[in-house]
Amino acid sequence: MIKKITPLIFLLSTSYAWAVNSPITGTVQASCSIVTTTPGQYGVPNIWKLSTAAADGGQDAVIKTQIGTADKYKVKITHPNSFSSSPSLSDTLTWTGSSVYTSGSVSGMSAYNAAKVVVGNETTFDMTLAGTTFFTVASTASYGYNRAFPSGSYTALILAECIAK
């Protein structure tokens, strides 16, 4: 009798175990990624000017941000106002630049440009929507009063920041 019941109990208990729900849990955290899509390149339209504009033979920098949760981050982009490395320069430099929202995964992001805050060379965007956003950063440096840039390598830093609100 026991020999007959034991396998039956085993089968029943196994079936019962298979029937237990196994929940899958996960946590979504607010997050921000800064993606350096395109580092900029200076063109040299004339001897006294370096410019990332395509019309000047350069390439604007493109920065992508991925925001995981709406209204949790600000993005601050600082366009250059000095070279991080260059040949020795004895005259003054005049810098111009801009940071502009160019496209995003949500149509409402097109309002970012109107709402951005520009202070000096810093542009702050309030990321009120979750999704992917592209920004274009332009930079121009002019040397002295139409003086020729000394030959050599010129590098300038763009700072892209994601700051939790």
Place this chain on the structure above:
Amino acid sequence: MLLGFQAQAHEMTPAYPKFSYSHISGVSVTKMFLFNRRNDVSYFEIGVFSGDWKEIPFASTSKLIKVKHTKKYPFDVYIRNSDLDRVTYICTSSKSFKGEGQRTIITSRICSKVE
């Protein structure tokens, strides 16, 4: 194309870290995670700041950390309890090598806000 974009990302979590008591008396600790998907950067600098962006002393394994491409790097940030009420941001900034040619380099900085 999407994978190409992902290969250049810098990310840090959590966005809102919380400090808890550490094994050292008078010191609190929080754990952060840095993800380096930038193949042009291997070094990141940790910084701790007040609400008005003044530096606050902290301790970690190292202030400058090396994180290989596509790697996730956990690190602890230790703060004196006396500084806790001033701590607002924990940031990691990418560190770039001197460039060649006429170009711009993008430095990325992610800042989490302490709750």
